[in-house]
Amino acid sequence: MTDAPLTLNINGQDRRLGAVPDAERLLDTLRWRAGLKGTKEGCRTGDCGACTVLVGGEPTLSCLLLSREVTDEPITTIEGVATVPIGRAVIKAFAEAGAVQCGYCTPGFVVALAAQLGRSTTRPDVETLIDGLEGNLCRCTGYRAIERAVELARKAVP
Amino acid sequence: MRSDAEPKARGAVEYGADLEAPGMLWAALVRSPVAHGRIVHLDLAPARKMPGVVAAVGPDDLRTLLPKAALEAERPVFPLQEIRYLGEPVAAVAAQTLAQARRAAAAVKLDVETLRVDARIEDIFPEWPSAASAHDPHVVGHVHARYGDVDGKFRTADLVHSETYRTSGVHQVAIEAHACLAEIRDGTFCIRSSTQTPFGMREDVASVLGIPESKLLVEGSWVGGGFGGKGSAFLEPYALLLAIASGRPVKLALSYAEEFELGRTTLPAIIRLDTAVSRGRMVGRRVRLLLDTGASLPGRDFAVGYSIGFLLGPYRTEAYEIEGYALQTNKPPFGPHRAPFAPQSVFALESHIDGLARRLGTDPIEFRRLHAWRENDRTAYDQPVGPFGLEAGLEAAARTAAVWRTGLPAGHGIGVACGFWSTGVGAGGEARLFLQPDGLVILEGEREIGNGSVVQGLAIVAQRVLGLPASAIRVQYGDTATAPFDSGVYGSRTLAALGQAVEKAARNLEKSLASRVGVPEVRLELKNGQVVVVAGRRRQKLVDLLTPAERAAGGLESHGKHYGAEKKVDASRVLEGTVYPYNDFAASVHLAEVEVDRETGHIGVVRYAAFQDVGTAVDRTSVVSQVEGGIVMGLGTALSEEMMWTPEGRLANPGLLDYRLPRIRDAPPIHVDLIEGFAGAGPFGAKGIGEPPIIPVPAAIANAVADATGTRVFELPLTPERVARALKLL
Amino acid sequence: MSGPFAHRKAINRRPVGVCVSFQLVQPATPDEAVGLLAKAPAGEISVLGGGTDLLFDIDQGRASPRQVLSLRKLPWRYARWEGATLVVGSTLPLRALEMDRRVQQQLPGLWEAIRDVGSPALRSRATLGGNVGRCAPASDLLPMLIALDARVRILGPSGVREHPIDLVLQESRKTSLGPAELIESIIFPSAAPSCYVWQRVQPVNDISQVGVATAFLPDAPHWRIALGGLQPRARRLSEAEAVLRSARPTHLEQELAAQEAARRAEFVTDRRATESYRRRLVAVMVRRALQTTVERMPGPRGPRKAAR
Ligand SMILES: Cc1cc2nc3c(=O)[nH]c(=O)nc-3n(C[C@H](O)[C@H](O)[C@H](O)COP(=O)(O)OP(=O)(O)OC[C@H]3O[C@@H](n4cnc5c(N)ncnc54)[C@H](O)[C@@H]3O)c2cc1C
Ligand code: FES
């Protein structure tokens, strides 16, 4: 096992994270080494989307990803998303739509939605945006409020 | 807007899964690989030798680490001999890292003598139990109640409608798995946990570990979904035991596989219903229920006594006989799960009634209206029914159904189902308010778990009484040592019961201020960040009304208590066991439109409507979102969620790969209609809303399928294959 | 509660989940990768594409390699058209194919099948190479690859070989690849009206109980029908294809082909579906897939319908 020091580019900063085992998942590195616990741990099997982060701008499941596989790609977590205007608009939309109950799923949804709104040159329509949330589970809201949040967010992002 | 929404969405609040402490160890459970057995030899030595391991505890350590009482507990922390379900923890280890702890747990040597596994209730009682069956060792609970001339009604009936329904085990699946952290601070045992009931947890942990409550402190973290699953002691005793053994803080968090295998959830049941009909009315009913309660403790079972009443429904019943058995099997213990067992009972009853209405050629909504409870009707146990919005709900549903019927495409069907729920308003709670010169603080022992009842509901209650703007009211969370007692966030009771304590505390505040000003009543306002007391045209800053002592303390404190009296049942109707009184009456009427693929049995839910009796909607956004959430969770119970156990007692689908939850595209358009005006026991007439919305869902879907196809499905969930079988496609 | 079934049993549980450890190697060139694979003792090394299958298997204790060889640095993340032929590098994330409009238009069935793999965030890592390498009986992609006559380019110590997909697939977690071989790319020889339909308990992220892929290829024999959700793996149903004699088979022919498919396929019962239900589903779904494929044909009967 190399356990060599690992550096990752997280939220625009190079973070030195110490001797990370080769088998460690990005989810664990982010939460327990980088102290970024906004990325939530759910199923760890790729089914819930609570662990969604952006890798190279694409929503990705950090529970099924080795930290050492992403050394040359920028990583953005909810903490990073929350500082940019699109992220702030999405967060506001979720809060206003009543789409946050226990909130455990919410960072994953916010990251997945903000990425879609931020990426496209043409604005995706609401239905496409909702399709992009297919991988995120929410057990509290019944999703309808989340759909309302998608509508609000789409209006808010120019 | 809820004050917790934005920080949660930013990922800035700490849930149980996020808990951390300096010097913390990670724990792992050693879990039984068999569903039933006797421990012959359990050797922790190999685990203790593993790298990073600091402590390992098993049954033998209870003697040395805990007072004697811990061994005398009805069920000690670890089984001393008999293992009752697959995955049951038999020991636990703590190590520097989670990986080390898991590896060490796997190194433990466990030698068990396997015993016969009882995994299915139909194998225990292939026939309906007879009088002698009550003594069968599997029977851990037996409820029997009777009223009226049941035999006579059935003898003289025009028609008897008889059916048997089956329901499956379903899991709460909060997205955050259980997690807690235990440590010892200044001789006090401290637990931080993702829990709905910090005070209940304190009581439970104390009794399991045989330590006094006074030495135990529980602090709730934010909860990533509860749904009944994050109630009393679960992981906490193991974590605390390891903290005692190691002298270090210990974190214990479950994986999803463990979450499923340790269960504490709804288990399968078989329900037999017979209804006697005379002159187009239901005049008598027999209910028989076999409920799997897994490895639950004998005599501790509330499930049968609580659910069996729901099999009579919110309908007038002239004569009935109900009999239910709680059966012990080698599955994890039954546990509360959002309206425990009500969606399943109601699936059976409302399917049954629907089929009966169709058989009689009566409109299903009209048929229900004919029998529906109205205020001051008597319940099956002879309680007066309180203000009840069922009839109003049915009328509204009938109007919507008529609109949906026009132009209903072929292959589509509309189903209706009713539910009712009795909010746990009896359970006690206390509130402490602290009015400061710049705003109001509500001190709470339990966290908001998601539905908004704490962070939003309680704040609005205080706001309505005192008149402050929402921005000036803050909920602050304490632990069981600093916060006032409350029973917890469960049973739809938080707003309805604890809200009353907050209302009283707020009124006390108001009274105290009014007497200081010398008027009968005052209201509060916020002006330039200062609380102002308004009496008619007089306005005074709060600070100017405080005594020097209060000023030094930072503000004015007030208390309120609510300890509801439990209502009573007519005990003469109960021949055996315990049934529970209803304390409040909330009605739900649901409508579903489905599309059934006649070739594959696949069900698509086209649209949905819920008519919910809320008493008073204290916060509309929260209520609507709560109703929508309950409905979609119910769609999971209706269509896809099913825990599948093998005959050896192994859960075949311990994860989301094969336990299917509804996703965003599964949520149909939902119309939520709040029925107000039938006041409940809560503040301003509010009724509990946490559980009711899930209750009628499986039945509404099943009835819509029957409407679309003319065929009834008698088993939950209604998977495509089950529907295909009912349609005789195979 | 004891009795005749009682016997003694000692148990050791395998550690699973976060406690696994292995060494990660990230070769920079295909040759280096093949060299490393050739050197490693058999069974001790696993190949990592997107990892969505492998890491899951490792967590479940179904794979416990000492070494994991990552393909991340290899130059195989591409999709290129050579005339009507599409060549997809084995490590290209599925998400990239999904975003490719030309894939959607010319290989609508493939596009549909890709969209059915997990969720968008999963597809941003999951690869075509990994799907072939895993050879899951319930794979959504393999029936479509079979129906499109896809070919697999394999790189090994003795160079490159190319085989029809059918010869590469064997059974769950087993392909005909040698221990030191890698899938370099997957080749779709031609654009084709095609369709993928499945039945699951739920539409997203679920495991297909049955998947049906149909395609109409430019060269005779034109029709392809392939099924997934079978043991030991997805396969083509030539007997059912033989029923279809023209580019626009009649409804009766479509129905007969569907029934032939249902008759010929070997199903199993598992917790997701029984054997008889799967048979029933195939009869329905093959007919529907054929009908959609016909609708997607270019020609006088209206414009071609792109998938969704
Ligand atoms: C939540 C979830 C949902 C899923 N849903 C679906 C679904 O709906 N439909 C479906 O078909 N699949 C599904 N999958 C399975 C999986 O995502 C796909 O099979 C995916 O295509 C695998 O690609 P990968 O690159 O991640 O594979 P990896 O995990 O990297 O590899 C899989 C196997 O292939 C081998 N391998 C990988 N690349 C190569 C190569 N270039 N040469 C030789 N061998 C190689 C690996 O050694 C390994 O044995 C799902 C998985 C998860 C976790
Ligand atoms: S934790 Fe990664 S998908 Fe659930």
Ligand code: FES
């Ligand atoms: S808000 Fe609780 S899981 Fe989504």
